[in-house]
Amino acid sequence: MAEITAALVKDLRERTGAGMMECKKALTETNGDIEAAIEHMRKAGMAKADKKAGRTAAEGLIIVKAAADGKRLVMVEVNCETDFVTKGDDFRNFANAVGEVALNSGANDIDALLAAKMPDGMTVADATKALIAKIGENSAVRRMVAYNSDNILVNYLHGTRIGVVVELQGGTAELARDIAMHVAASRPQCVSEDQVPAELIEKEREIYTAQSADSGKPADIIAKMVDGRIKKFLKEVTLLGQPFVKNPDISVEKLVKDAGAKVIGFTRFEVGEGIEKKTVNFAEEVAAQAAATSK
Template sequence: MSITASLVKELRERTGAGMMECKKALVETDGDLDAAIEHLRKSGLAKADKKAGRVAAEGAVIDAGADGKAVLVEINCETDFVAKDDNFLGFANRVAEIALETGTEDVKALGEAEFADGETVEARRQQLVAKLGENIQLRRTAQMGVDGGVIGRYIHGGRIGVLVGLQGGDEELARDIAMHVAALNPPYVDEDDVPAEVLEREKNILKAQAEESGKPADIIEKMITGRLRKHLAEITLVGQPFVKDSDQTVGKLLKSAGAKVVGMVRLEVGEGIEKEESDFAAEVMQQARGN
């Protein structure tokens, strides 16, 4: 059977595969479009499985929000080049929309959700792996809902995403606080948010340091109290100087607006993933050989 350009074009539109891959699939299936689609899907799964063991520490954090709810999704790939690809970003944005619609924080469940035209997110991920030639993974997602309040959403450079929920205040304030969290990454909202064991460990460290000074017990106690207060200001959102106005703390800013932080989430691309040292030239040669 003659493989026409229009048939190749239709297969490309339905699968997103490359032109040569589509032509080859049609040749191998004697021009049967449905069989060619199945062939490409199987090929995509095989390529996805082959690349699944490779480190994917680049990628993007995408946000979505509506009706008092918001979501962050981190999707990883191997290189910054692919992280900026329109196909990758289109996939990532659609996955964020689906995460918001389903309300799930379970990556496996998100993979099983419908992407479009009866296909799952996982099926589209496999197709994207085949098309872009890199390991692509849905790593994690975080949800936030605030009844009667506002959610600030902020994405920095596509690599850091933050959600901040406020009771009181407005969207502009919430976004400013989210921007602050992106910049300074406070691990806790306030002193009440700091786990007791973390607080106790810091007290013991400060006590040991103060006792080495040889000063009287009452002076040592004051030293410990002062240093602990300073440490808490450094590790809590409300204690830090506001990134856009260092003359006031975030806590004072919130108080002046009659607002309170009720939720905070920050995701950064690749955090916690051990990156492999790689030879860029060797990678290029490997991809050129189609491996």
């Protein structure tokens, strides 16, 4: 049996980031072979990661990276379970590394990004599992968007939880940034009315019609009321229809038109949006545990 020295344990800790006792145990099981110990820990870590994969990961960071020539810009959402972990170096370094891979690999969707290689040769998918094993929380590279264009590409980050990318034809980078800030604050669903799905408009029309049915007004008046509410709805959900946040007296459409520009598209990510978070009643949980132990 090879001697498991403190120096050997220290070397394994530095290479894996794992705890001292975990490193010592791995070295003992592999008879002091550090390379075998690393492989053993990776396999064990992957198994642990698979067990944590079902847990809700609705916290995290939005990462944006841009090419030096300004022609490629990517935005990635990387999730974990708690806000505490987002402040740690392990998670932050991982998220930034994934952002760099997204920028430099040429990946244009999440599947391509997960299959892309990290600097150490692991795929992003496998590196995510290794991170889970290391930090003890479920984590995920949830989504990404990539812009490749000769137009103006600008991003805006509101803290680390909201990120926006805007592609603007004509105009200036300053205008594009103002629009990105507006998108962050006002949450438009699309650029213009023609991009609003017909089924969504019809659904809203049905709701407004049902709400107006008991008004006692003639059918033609109700129809006009519903049309008015649909027009209002379309202005609320479209970027061009909304009042500009920095000057509500004008619409974003007028702002852009006066600058001789055109908004080609935008993307807004907010950490955890659309993820159903588990609500825990801690009082009930403690009471249930107490009842179980008293039996």
